[in-house]
Amino acid sequence: MEIQGLPGRLLADLGPAIASGALPEGTVLRAEELEQRHGVSRTVVREAVRILESMRMVEPRRRVGITVRPKGDWDVFDPLVIRWRLAGADRSAQLRSLGSLRVAVEPAAAALAARCADDDDRRELSALAVELTVTARAADLEAFLAHDIAFHAVVLRASGNEMFAHLKDTVGAVLTGRTEHRLMPHRPREYAVQLHREVAEAVCAGDPERAERAMRTIVVGALEELDATLPD
Amino acid sequence: MEIQGLPGRLLADLGPAIASGALPEGTVLRAEELEQRHGVSRTVVREAVRILESMRMVEPRRRVGITVRPKGDWDVFDPLVIRWRLAGADRSAQLRSLGSLRVAVEPAAAALAARCADDDDRRELSALAVELTVTARAADLEAFLAHDIAFHAVVLRASGNEMFAHLKDTVGAVLTGRTEHRLMPHRPREYAVQLHREVAEAVCAGDPERAERAMRTIVVGALEELDATLPD
DNA sequence: AACACTCAAAAGTATGACGATTAGGTTTCG
DNA sequence: CGAAACCTAATCGTCATACTTTTGAGTGTT
Numbered sequence: 001m002e003i004q005g006l007p008g009r010l011l012a013d014l015g016p017a018i019a020s021g022a023l024p025e026g027t028v029l030r031a032e033e034l035e036q037r038h039g040v041s042r043t044v045v046r047e048a049v050r051i052l053e054s055m056r057m058v059e060p061r062r063r064v065g066i067t068v069r070p071k072g073d074w075d076v077f078d079p080l081v082i083r084w085r086l087a088g089a090d091r092s093a094q095l096r097s098l099g100s101l102r103v104a105v106e107p108a109a110a111a112l113a114a115r116c117a118d119d120d121d122r123r124e125l126s127a128l129a130v131e132l133t134v135t136a137r138a139a140d141l142e143a144f145l146a147h148d149i150a151f152h153a154v155v156l157r158a159s160g161n162e163m164f165a166h167l168k169d170t171v172g173a174v175l176t177g178r179t180e181h182r183l184m185p186h187r188p189r190e191y192a193v194q195l196h197r198e199v200a201e202a203v204c205a206g207d208p209e210r211a212e213r214a215m216r217t218i219v220v221g222a223l224e225e226l227d228a229t230l231p232d
Numbered sequence: 233m234e235i236q237g238l239p240g241r242l243l244a245d246l247g248p249a250i251a252s253g254a255l256p257e258g259t260v261l262r263a264e265e266l267e268q269r270h271g272v273s274r275t276v277v278r279e280a281v282r283i284l285e286s287m288r289m290v291e292p293r294r295r296v297g298i299t300v301r302p303k304g305d306w307d308v309f310d311p312l313v314i315r316w317r318l319a320g321a322d323r324s325a326q327l328r329s330l331g332s333l334r335v336a337v338e339p340a341a342a343a344l345a346a347r348c349a350d351d352d353d354r355r356e357l358s359a360l361a362v363e364l365t366v367t368a369r370a371a372d373l374e375a376f377l378a379h380d381i382a383f384h385a386v387v388l389r390a391s392g393n394e395m396f397a398h399l400k401d402t403v404g405a406v407l408t409g410r411t412e413h414r415l416m417p418h419r420p421r422e423y424a425v426q427l428h429r430e431v432a433e434a435v436c437a438g439d440p441e442r443a444e445r446a447m448r449t450i451v452v453g454a455l456e457e458l459d460a461t462l463p464d
Numbered sequence: 465a466a467c468a469c470t471c472a473a474a475a476g477t478a479t480g481a482c483g484a485t486t487a488g489g490t491t492t493c494g
Numbered sequence: 495c496g497a498a499a500c501c502t503a504a505t506c507g508t509c510a511t512a513c514t515t516t517t518g519a520g521t522g523t524t
Binding site for chain 1: 506515517519
């Protein structure tokens with residue numbers, strides 16, 4: 001999944017540095033300096049910079065250097081950019097954006113899933129709803145998180161829309177992030193778990209409206225909790 | 233916006249070739265072959281391949297070559313991937329996916345816009361609604377398209393959510409695509425134009441429910457028209 | 465002050481050499 | 495005969511260097 005090799009390591013250094021604001025908009029890097037500071041060759045620097053350029057985070061210009069572009073230009077849907085931002089300073093803003101995106105997408109995905117899911121999807125969803133209930137009662141946060149991520153991933157996949165399906169990692173990152181940073185109740189709320197069961201039932205019953213409504217309640221609740229908990 | 237230089241040209245060759253299915257999943261390319269076939273150096277080939285790798289469209293492996301990855305792995309949110317797919321064989325699938333995404337996102341964006349838009353946004357939106365009406369009456373498809381794109385871009389931006397805002401180019405690509413391929417009525421429907429005015433009014437009045445409802449009618453209508461018109 | 469000219473700085477490209485990894489065949493041993 | 499260890503060649507990965515192209519900025523001329 002990661003970019004491999006030395007360019008990958010350079011990227012893992014530069015990306016977070018830019019995303020965190022340590023290298024703010026307008027900062028000018030020079031390729032030769034990067035070579036020396038990281039002890040790598042021209043080739044490696046160029047490949048890493050090319051990738052950052054394709055994410056629209058930097059713009060190399062002759063006679064000038066490699067300039068950091070304004071945040072507004074970045075490819076905010078790129079998985080790497082999302083991860084870097086979640087790890088850095090504007091984690092709050094990123095979480096809020098992703099929260100709104102979830103509110104828009106996941107209810108629609110649930111409705112589609114109720115229409116399009118095949119038998120395997122439905123079985124898997126039911127099983128995960130059970131697992132969620134069990135791990136919530138046991139207050140096993142780690143297992144709960146894993147099943148929660150899997151649950152939302154199945155709904156997104158079952159929607160039959162490839163773009164929705166690809167948001168699974170993003171949603172997973174959000175759920176992981178908020179658990180890691182203690183942004184959620186110490187033990188899963190029974191009400192939330194019940195809503196997940198509701199989604200599973202509605203999808204199995206082929207009831208789009210009910211699935212959509214239950215999922216909306218889930219993600220709206222998550223967003224409100226986020227807004228209430230986030231610092232700034 | 234485009235990737236510059238020779239790697240950009242190579243990318244403009246390889247990307248569409250993969251996206252269109254001319255180089256199907258599992259195809260193995262060799263760097264040296266690409267050098268010769270395109271008359272460029274290793275440097276150039278490597279940079280282009282690195283970018284494709286970051287889009288998860290290819291995977292270079294030692295002793296094997298550069299293999300084309302299955303479609304399911306691609307970064308379907310990458311603007312370049314979207315453009316390549318829209319230009320190629322699975323244009324239909326791409327348009328459908330994007331249609332569903334619009335149905336999910338744009339109503340939510342309209343609701344947020346009704347809450348968050350500043351005075352400039354509201355003014356701009358009203359002006360664009362007027363322009364839409366005028367150019368629709370004149371059956372000036374080209375101008376209508378431009379204003380339509382601008383209209384949706386303003387709504388997305390005014391939502392205050394950076395991720396929504398970034399979908400503006402994507403939505404623009406969809407609108408352009410369907411006009412180019414005669415997938416819409418020969419002249420804009422009065423009903424659709426009226427709905428745009430309704431969105432503008434609701435946003436200006438700060439009425440989220442009304443804005444959301446009108447926008448949903450627009451995008452659902454567009455999706456249904458798409459489904460009715462698309463070949464397969 | 466406006467314009468043209470020059471120069472040097474930085475990225476862009478090409479090339480040859482070498483290193484590292486690994487698929488697939490070959491040998492060896494049980 | 496089969497399996498495990500071993501070797502080999504193919505291919506990507508990295509480095510170092512030289513050269514080319516673009517372009518911002520300074521210089522000087524009108």
